[in-house]
Amino acid sequence: MSDTDAPNHAPPAENDLAAALLEVLFARSAGALHVLDDQLTVVRADGPDAAADVAGAFLGRPFTEVYRLDEPHTAESLLREVLISGRPATDQVFRGRRVDEEGPARRFHMEAYRLEDSRGRSLGRVLACMADVTQREKARRRKAALASVREAVGRTLDVTATAEAFAGAVVPAYADIAVVDVLDDVLRGTVPLAGPPDRDVPLRRAAFRSCDEAAVPARPVGDVRGLPDLTPYGRVLADFQPRLVALDRDAPWLRADPGLARAIRASGARSMIVAPLSVRGAPLGLVTLYRCEDAEPFEEADRTLVLSLAAHTALSIDNARRYEYDHTVASTVQRRLLPPRTAAGPAVETAHLYLSGHKSGCWFDTIGLSGARTALVVGDVSGEGIQAAAAMGQLRMVINALAALDLEPDELLARLNDTANRLARERAALPPGDPLHRQPLTATCTYAVYDPFTRVCAVARAGHPAPLVVRPDGSASTPDVAEGPILGSFDTAPCPVTAVTLEEGSVLALYTGGLDHDGALAWPARKALAHPDHELAELCDAVAYTLPADAGPEGIALLLARTGSVVADHVAELELPHEPTAPALARTFARDLLAAWDIGEETIFGTELIVSELVTNAVRYGTPPLRLRIIRSDTLTCEVHDASSVSPHLRHARTVDEGGRGLFIVSELAGNWGTRYTGGGKVLWTEQPLPPPD
Template sequence: MAEGGTGGPGRAAGTTRHLPVRTPYALAAADLRARLVPLGPDTPWLGTDPHGAQAVAETGAHSLIVVPLTLRGAVLGLVSLYRCGASEPFDEDDVSLAVTAATRASLAIDNARRYEREHVIASTVQRRLLPQAERQQAAVDTAHVLLPGRDSGCWFDTIALSGARTALVVGGVAGEGLQSAIAMGQLRTVIQALAGLDLEPEEVLARLKDTADRLADERASLPPADGLHGEPLSAGCVYGVYDPFTRTCTVARAGHPAPLIVGPDGRAVPLEVPEGPGLFSADSALFAPAVVTLEEGSLLAFCTAELLSGDRAPERITRALARPGRSLQQLGDDIVYALPDDTRAAGAALLLARTGTVSDHLVATWDLADEATTPATARVLVRDRLQGWGLDEDTVDATELIVSELVTNAVRYGTPPLRLRLLLDSTLTCEVHDGSTAAPHLRHARTVDEGGRGLFIVSRLASHWGARHGPDGKVLWTEQELPDDPAASAASAAPAG
């Protein structure tokens, strides 16, 4: 049983001890009633508590109030109040005051327990909704730091996109508790789905804000008696896409700080990203991207706003990133070590990325003629390249058929220039570019139809497929799962130099 107050004469405050039976402490805990007890050498129950009897004698305690800390019929603890020496003994007014104070203390303790329980649940939900391990990307290394704190709505993500590109995401839902963590999980799920559509960063955030607006409308339509009805929602997000072939990073942000960038020489790289409206704000302004070309080995730091608060916070982070010879995880730890204490209490998320490129030995690119014989030429080129990479015959045959269908589609319905690219990583990616912006669609051909099955065949042979559009046309791409890690074998077999 925990005792409040002085912990009893001669006892340290906050100690936990066993309550001897047939004492005022045990009786108060049993019947939940306060007691006013005179103390003296002849007090009979002190014989069952030798340590207490010795302390009473040494301190000269002569009056005791024992008040149980109770709430909803449960005992949370005891408050023991003593008067010693020449002081006046307690009276019934003192008992009433002690009971009132104990009642308030019980409510405060219960509220603290409830808050701690909800905080633990919210933090657990937050961790379960976030990536459980670093995801290996084709041309970028990443590491993250998640600081637990009051804010349980922070999130980060790295998402593999077609063409060896990587989406880097950090965001946060303002507020504390389980509801913030739930809203965070909803937004993270939506942004993962949007990323798979190969949209530009500003389009991803625009559609994410549409979803956020619907979530806000749902909350506003709750009954007035619901605690969430009048609770506002506020969130921000920054979304960047790194392309290792162009070495560019395209970034858009919604009510969130822009990333910080440090080049391989340790110098800060300026990046001015127009600030878009927050995800749950009434502002309907458009999102605008910023594009920066990066050298190989550049470092990007995507931070929640808490990490950038305080004097010269960006300079502090860029200095930490400029330290040579440090791994990404070590750099992230260095940034945390330098944070003000109040930042750590609030909670924050940090995502670090080091840019790279795709090895020339793992990429093959050809410019194709806009001719009827081009599909056959493409099949020969693909077979030769895949055999050079040491892929199995089943994969070669399937890829040959996929490329034939994609190139045929580009020749028939697209416009020049035509380009074919193969990328070998943990998966095999095929890309066919043409100058048309017309979007392809999967058809289900009838039995008597002589054509219209190209994309259907592609969808059956590939694990994933899609189309992404740009200012100079579109790219049809496919991904095939590979049984082993052929990229390592192909790289080791490539000629040196």
């Protein structure tokens, strides 16, 4: 081979190499390449997205005009910064349309670099690469919406809060407007039936969110109404299939709801997806998403995504519905176990405020005791649901049974603590798999007994907030009542009794922890009670009005009692000698008194026998001094006081016995009878029903 035939391996000129590299770069770039001068005018355009004729049309035009960006000033500032500083701009996404294209806006990924010579000096040119990433951005947006809904929805067991969380998760990141409508029965915890609902089933607007804060919804949140059947909403409820709708202002179905049509026109909504909220074939409601004006309309892929978002939201709403259902059942049981109203004693006026909560086992009670006394009770069981309600009912019945024995407050709470400890041991003995095994039973309680003759209220509390006393002048204070151990804690320490003397006309407030603040009644509630001359029901309402919109999951019980005294004309006393003549004196006194009270002869005859037997028993077995007291209220109460602590017992005398029938006669004549102990002895008492006045 001659030298002349040898191949030419001489290196190309450097300028030729640079030009060749630039040609390959322009031809193979993933996006359209544009060379801009110092005025940001296109001086060269090439790449897969720019045909020759189109590229020629770009030349000599401002870059922001070529792409008609939504944020032209931002893009222009960015390019000038690259031209001046030399620092490249990467990973910038802008929304716009190319000058040669019509239709919806697209997403462009922009990178910009300053062109420099071999010494790093600016050539007054910028290389801008614009890649169409519309589909990528749409996919990223859908993925972000799914992650946002999964993160935000399902964190609460409240149906409305769950709906609001969904709306907040998709607006404005994925949709311009979000609406959630839920079957009204679902908000009440009702179990929905499988299959399409009735045509006129009422739906409640549970959530509305718009990127435009001034937007006015067609229906306010909380509004309840049915949806027209022959609309996309009605069709979705009928077959549980999502609908992707391009909104046309003249669409026939919009005529069925003029208010909705006006709202859609006002919002500029152009695209809509309606998806069902359903679980196991049972309808829960609807979600509706809108995109407005220049936003990219929804596509088929969005319909599939929204169906997934709705499915996740429906599961969360169903969980909240189940919780609401359990709460509704527990609240119903609890209300059935509570007294329908607080009973007023002969010298006490009472009223109550009760607000059930999701974690509430609180209760209240007023119990009439012998001697015109009244027991006031407020307590709270830990836990939630039907189990807390059941435990509350058990403890309330135990208190009523113990109160009938005329026990002092400290002794009654000690017996109640024994019962609570037994119930707690029964729970602990349940199998480990039983959910109740993991819920220890504890309770708190305040028990107070008011005696209108001494105006002394004996109070004991087991782990419960101290009561509040509002005096007749409106001043209030918390008496220093020592706190005993929580019931069910297996602490057998006693609950000390505190005697609180109350002025006539004072208001005693017993309440649960929902109203407690730092060991005392919360200040707004104290202020509301500073009017003891008002009706007690008005005071309860005033306290309710001070509570926040969500009073908390613990629930609230407030028991108010206005103290008084027995009407002087309805009570009479007689000091008796400790002699055999005492029964006769007692009979005469009772007959004359009841005749003056205009009480029927039959009741007078029975009362004579009762007081005769009680006084005879006191003379034989008691210790002086003796005193007979007769009280008239809804019942007729006879009391015989003596200084002995020996308690009589009912016996059934045999045929040949000459005695032993006294208390048996008393028990037959009186509706109720018993013995209570005082600091100076004991009291034998009876109660007889009185016929209602004419």
